[in-house]
Amino acid sequence: MTEARTCEFDHNNNPIRTTRSTEELEDGFSGLPFPGNEDGLSGLPSNGDEDDKGGILVKKKQRICETGRFRDPLVVVGSEDGLFGLCSYGDEVDKDGFSDDGFAEKVKKKQRICETGRFRDPLVVVGSDILLLILSCLDARSVALSLLVSRGWRAVASADKIWSSKVLCEELWHGKAHLPRVAKVDRLSKLAAYSLSNMDGKRNRVTKEDMCDHVWEFHFTESRRASANLKRFAWFCILFDWELEKETEVTPQAAPEYWRMLDPYWNGTGPPLRRYFLPDGSQTAEPRDEIWGGHECCYTIVTSLLADGKMRKHYVRINRWPPMYVTRKEDWNWEISNDLCTYRSIPDADKEDGTGPLFLLY
Amino acid sequence: MASSSSSSKTGLKKMLTLKSSDGDEFELEESIVIQCQTIKHMVEDGFSLIPLQNVDTKTLTKIIEYMKKHAEKTESNKEEIKNFNKEFVKGSFDDQFELVSAANYLHINGLMDLLCQSIADRINNKSVRAVREIFNISNDYTPDEEEKVRDEHKWAHEGGEFDESLD
Numbered sequence: 001m002t003e004a005r006t007c008e009f010d011h012n013n014n015p016i017r018t019t020r021s022t023e024e025l026e027d028g029f030s031g032l033p034f035p036g037n038e039d040g041l042s043g044l045p046s047n048g049d050e051d052d053k054g055g056i057l058v059k060k061k062q063r064i065c066e067t068g069r070f071r072d073p074l075v076v077v078g079s080e081d082g083l084f085g086l087c088s089y090g091d092e093v094d095k096d097g098f099s100d101d102g103f104a105e106k107v108k109k110k111q112r113i114c115e116t117g118r119f120r121d122p123l124v125v126v127g128s129d130i131l132l133l134i135l136s137c138l139d140a141r142s143v144a145l146s147l148l149v150s151r152g153w154r155a156v157a158s159a160d161k162i163w164s165s166k167v168l169c170e171e172l173w174h175g176k177a178h179l180p181r182v183a184k185v186d187r188l189s190k191l192a193a194y195s196l197s198n199m200d201g202k203r204n205r206v207t208k209e210d211m212c213d214h215v216w217e218f219h220f221t222e223s224r225r226a227s228a229n230l231k232r233f234a235w236f237c238i239l240f241d242w243e244l245e246k247e248t249e250v251t252p253q254a255a256p257e258y259w260r261m262l263d264p265y266w267n268g269t270g271p272p273l274r275r276y277f278l279p280d281g282s283q284t285a286e287p288r289d290e291i292w293g294g295h296e297c298c299y300t301i302v303t304s305l306l307a308d309g310k311m312r313k314h315y316v317r318i319n320r321w322p323p324m325y326v327t328r329k330e331d332w333n334w335e336i337s338n339d340l341c342t343y344r345s346i347p348d349a350d351k352e353d354g355t356g357p358l359f360l361l362y
Numbered sequence: 363m364a365s366s367s368s369s370s371k372t373g374l375k376k377m378l379t380l381k382s383s384d385g386d387e388f389e390l391e392e393s394i395v396i397q398c399q400t401i402k403h404m405v406e407d408g409f410s411l412i413p414l415q416n417v418d419t420k421t422l423t424k425i426i427e428y429m430k431k432h433a434e435k436t437e438s439n440k441e442e443i444k445n446f447n448k449e450f451v452k453g454s455f456d457d458q459f460e461l462v463s464a465a466n467y468l469h470i471n472g473l474m475d476l477l478c479q480s481i482a483d484r485i486n487n488k489s490v491r492a493v494r495e496i497f498n499i500s501n502d503y504t505p506d507e508e509e510k511v512r513d514e515h516k517w518a519h520e521g522g523e524f525d526e527s528l529d
Binding site for chain 1 (some may be wrong): 400403422454455456459461462466474479481482483485486487488489490493494496497499500508511512514515516517518519522524525528
């Protein structure tokens with residue numbers, strides 16, 4: 001935007017027109033509700049030369065005020081772009097800028113307005129190019145907050161330059177186990193990618209997409225409480241597929257020792273076992289999985305929502321076995337576990353299109 | 363390249379004159395001034411009196427102070443430069459904005475980075491309300507739009523305290 005506008009000025013062969021257009025736009029700022037600007041401007045001491053310019057400025061201001069409406073902030077922001085865009089292109093200023101008194105005058109005026117002692121919008125004072133550099137130094141959350149300051153600030157703060165060149169996105173994504181599919185959509189702005197990633201990373205509700213996209217490591221859980229009798233009873237129930245009425249009371253506290261002895265996670269004979277969840281609702285394992293046993297296995301994700309959208313209950317159930325509760329880790333990893341076993345999603349951040357649902361879920 | 367050829371011509375330290383927008387002139391060694399890319403290009407084009415119509419005397423004095431200090435930069439005085447930088451960026455937002463505009467115009471990259479970072483540090487974690495108040499920015503969003511933007515970036519508004527102070 002800046003460059004286009006600068007070109008407009010540069011390629012305009014009529015210097016008067018160039019000056020006027022800059023002035024008009026600049027007046028637009030004063031037209032914005034900044035109390036005290038007018039006084040600040042007219043109350044300034046000035047020599048004859050400046051009086052002349054000042055006169056023009058005031059007249060133009062009146063004309064704009066008479067029209068009785070504020071200027072489009074984008075135009076206003078844009079004009080600042082143009083003006084300071086000139087400043088930032090050293091070559092052009094070297095050749096032409098120094099001889100352009102009108103231009104220098106305006107810069108001086110702007111500076112004097114700043115000296116009234118109250119802070120003014122940096123977007124107006126230093127322009128959007130510099131504000132962009134300043135915002136780039138903020139942390140991601142502060143940049144996202146600054147979107148709300150005003151429309152002009154949002155235009156600057158949502159620039160891809162901030163969100164990608166500062167590698168905020170990469171910072172956010174760095175070291176994460178999974179990257180959300182929703183943020184990997186083509187042509188999404190970097191800001192949107194950041195926001196969506198951040199919100200998806202906080203999602204605690206596991207979906208079928210998550211289950212199917214990831215490969216899961218499985219291992220039995222170690223005993224936390226020695227309640228052998230209870231354990232035995234619970235396993236009895238499970239093996240005979242009895243419905244446990246009071247799940248919490250009779251759920252076994254750990255997998256039996258002899259099962260854990262078969263589990264490479266515990267006996268150290270190889271990498272942890274892997275489990276796969278398929279879109280048809282079944283679960284499978286690797287061919288040489290000793291624990292698997294070859295029986296049919298199906299899973300369901302149970303979610304009950306309250307009226308306000310909050311989750312009342314959320315768990316994954318495999319066959320009729322005790323429900324497995326879902327937790328989300330700091331690195332966006334999933335863990336699904338009960339007292340018997342634990343499933344952990346294997347990191348797959350390298351997947352080109354990301355993983356998980358295509359829509360943002362809360 | 364050009365600076366070395368011009369100094370070899372005279373055999374002396376080449377002096378340059380910077381002229382502020384208020385008409386004050388400052389004479390400085392070329393080696394100090396060429397930290398500033400804009401001036402460096404002008405020196406290469408053969409200028410020795412350099413008018414800076416976008417920079418007033420007050421700002422130019424500060425910038426010269428910065429360039430002089432940073433021209434002394436060696437391996438051993440890193441700490442000193444660090445302290446100097448710390449002192450240098452103290453001042454009101456207005457002063458900093460003027461400096462940053464000038465540094466941008468003069469293309470002094472180190473100073474640009476220093477100022478942007480110091481301004482950003484003062485804004486970081488400030489609430490939206492505080493930023494608006496500090497800079498007298500009026501909220502030109504409609505309530506609906508504001509709600510929409512807030513909703514799109516909910517994560518930024520949740521959890522953690524914001525700095526509501528106005529300094």
